[in-house]
Amino acid sequence: MVKRKVGALEKVDADLSNLQYKIRRDPTSYKEDFLNQYSQYEHQREIFLQAPSSATDDGIVSIRDLIDFLAHVADCYPQATAQFPQDLMHILNTHHEELEPELREKVVGSLVLLRRKDIIDSSTLLHTLFPILVSTPSKSLRTLLFQKILSDLRTSNVKSTNHRLNRTIQTVLYNLLTSDRTSSRGLWAVKITRELWKRQIWTDSKAVEITKEASLADNEKVVVGGVRFFLGGDKEREELEDESGDDEAVDMGRLKHQMAINKKNKKKARMMDNAVATVKKKERKKKQPHPLNFSAFHLLHDPQGFAEALFSKHLQNTKSKLNLEQKILVLQLVSRLVGLHKLTVISLYSYFLKYLAPRQPSVTSFLASLAQATHNLVPPDVLEPLVQKIANEFVSEAAAAEVASAGLNAIREICVRQPLAMNDTLLQDLVMYRKSKDKGVMMAAKGLLSLYREVGADMLKKRDRGKEAAMGLRSGQRKEQRFGEEAVGEIEGLELLERWKEEERQRQRVEKGLPAEKGSDESEREDEEDPGDWEVDDDDTDDSGGWIDVESDKDIDISDSDDDKPAAKKAKLDSATSKVDDDKENAEDEAATTALKLSTLATTRILTPADLAKLQELRLSASINQQLPASQRKRAAQQAAALQARHADDPLTAAEIEGLATLSRKSTKADKIALAKAGKGDESVHQSTQAKRKEKKEALGKSTTNKEKARKKNFMMTLGKGKAKGKRSLVEQGRILNAHVERSKRGGKRGNKGK
Secondary structure, three states: OOOOOOOHHHHHHHOHHHHHHHHHHOOOOOHHHHHHHHHHHHHHHHHHHHOOOOOOOOOOOOHHHHHHHHHHHHHHOOOOOOOHHHHHHHHHHHHOOOOOHHHHHHHHHHHHHHHHOOOOOHHHHHHHHHHHHHHOOOHHHHHHHHHHHHHHHHHHOOOOOOHHHHHHHHHHHHHHHHHOOOOOOHHHHHHHHHHHHHOOOOOOHHHHHHHHHHHOOOOHHHHHHHHHHHHHHHHHHHHHHHHHHHOOOOOHHHHHHHHHHOOOOHHHHHHHHHHHHHHHHHHHHHHOOOOOOOOHHHHOOOHHHHHHHHHHHHHOOOOOOOOHHHHHHHHHHHHHHHHHHOOOOHHHHHHOHHHOOOOOOOHHHHHHHHHHOOOOOOOHHHHHHHHHHHHHHHOOOOOOHHHHHHHHHHHHHHHHHOHHHOOHHHHHHHHHHHHOOOHHHHHHHHHHHHHHHHHOHHHOOHHHHOHHHHHHHHHOOOOOOOOOOOOOOOOOOHHHHHHHHHHHHHHHHHHOOOOOOOOHHHHHHHHHHOHHHOEOOOOOOOOOOOOOOOOOHHHOOOOOOOOOHHHHHHHHHHHHHOHHHHHHHHHHHHHHHHHHHHHHHHHHEOOOHHHHHHHHHHHHHHOOOOOOOHHHHHHHHHHHHHHHHOOOOOOOOHHHHOOOHHHHOOOOHHHHHHHHHHHHOOOOOOOOHHHHHHHHHHHHOOOOOHHHHHHOOOHHHHHHHHHHHHOOOHHHHHHHHHHHHHHHHHOOOOOOOOO
């Protein structure tokens, strides 16, 4: 059969991929072929514009393939294709609803390709795609455009932050929200802002202002989107950063072990080089300065006005269209703003009164929001009715154990932030619940008791104060807290660090054979020789420069005779009679000296990172009761570390209010069976403990012992050794055993046992 001969022009026209490859290699030689294809594209475009909905792929080459071809080689002929990007934009803007889905996707992809080739800039591309994104009814087109817009913004900010482009797009998004507050189109502004905030491309206050305007919109979807950004945007950013860090984890010890044992080849060498490069990249990333990722709450321009506008528009307004779940989200945002910035919105607290009932849906969310909205500048008169209502509604003998524990936990969270919200009578009644038979109620009441032992021991009865609180009240260290009183700004636990430094200094002197105490000259010389102390030379204070305190002249008595000895005995008798006064003065002098030492250490030394780490450790250990048994002391240390790890920006959730209520809830038989099955794992595979350990070792890449290797050895290979063992004489057997003992003392055949 004779093959059909294909004309040269038809062959070139049909094979656009081959022509594209040739043009990329030699644009000048194939310019005429390109112009032929471009003229064919113009002809097809004119036909398409006359009837966009009835366009077909008839002909040798379709318009979709021509657009793809011209987009790939447009940078080779910039003058001939100068009008090509404008044609694509016109087609997409005018006929995006009528275009065939594949052709529409090809036009969008070609515009993105032209942007990557720098034929058009990002601003032109985004101004073309964004109006279509917010207006098209096609879900597939919206998804495509959203991905392309995010991809282009990320690409534009890879090497350095493109401030000009970011400001332009932020202005477009802001105007989209403020122009029509009732439209749902503003939801796309929230989605773009949230995605770029999560990827740390937009981290400025302008992005926060966009979501702030979204939270104040009239459309329910836009409002919820803006509120969810504030409640979860920072957490998403941290989770994404943690995931990116976990992907780069490489076990270098395992790779080195495999390279030393297994057969060496080029593939293993490449794997080792890639692993080393990954580890080095990770180390460089660790050494880089951490960017200042401020929370969205801290970048708000006017938090007081924002909180008041949210509360009045979405919560107090009776015409609000938000349902209960959406109102709870807005309430959580308002309460976090009030608690974090210590705002004053008095009408907010009276709003909670009608929702504080056990039968109220999502009541724990209302309790958590109330606790978040409490701070030390809220008047106690405003909070007392709320605490009283929680106690009356939730905490009673007739209430269920879960309800009582949740109520006590909520009261404790409120009183942590404002201890003056509690009165003496109510506190003593609530503390009595520590004798409850229910574990959850008992622990919640004990938590409230331990709180007031620290912040308000004078409100408790003497038998409930505890040893430390009673001694603190007696010595005057714990005073009654007043409304609006702020603690003095100082470094907590600095005296512990100073005491530890002094003990370390004395220990080092004893090790060197020097006396534990040192003179002023020695201390000055040691300070000069130790550059790690980082001491600050301050010439403005009277204590610097080696000044020596000298008694005043009136206390110095100069005499040439020895007649003054009886006067000395009289002075000794006088001092014996005023022993009590001296003890009081010594105590006062000791307290003053301690305060002086604190101020000296804080103002004359720069604390190094090692000092701060040691200070944190000492502060944590000092907060634990050392009289507890070892098991309880470890548990107290874990609880203290968990409290210290909690940041002020972290929200208080309903799960934390319900935390102790789970102890009160009795497990059903089905729950117990499910818990037992969860611990057993897959029942279809029956394995012994030793087999599970073996699988775990193999998964970690660890080798097996010699006994396990001998057990796996082929039986035929062991026959010869078994026969030889049976033919040994007593002398040979003794020699072998002695050699085995010496070899075990030496550390095995290689002598490396225990290294």
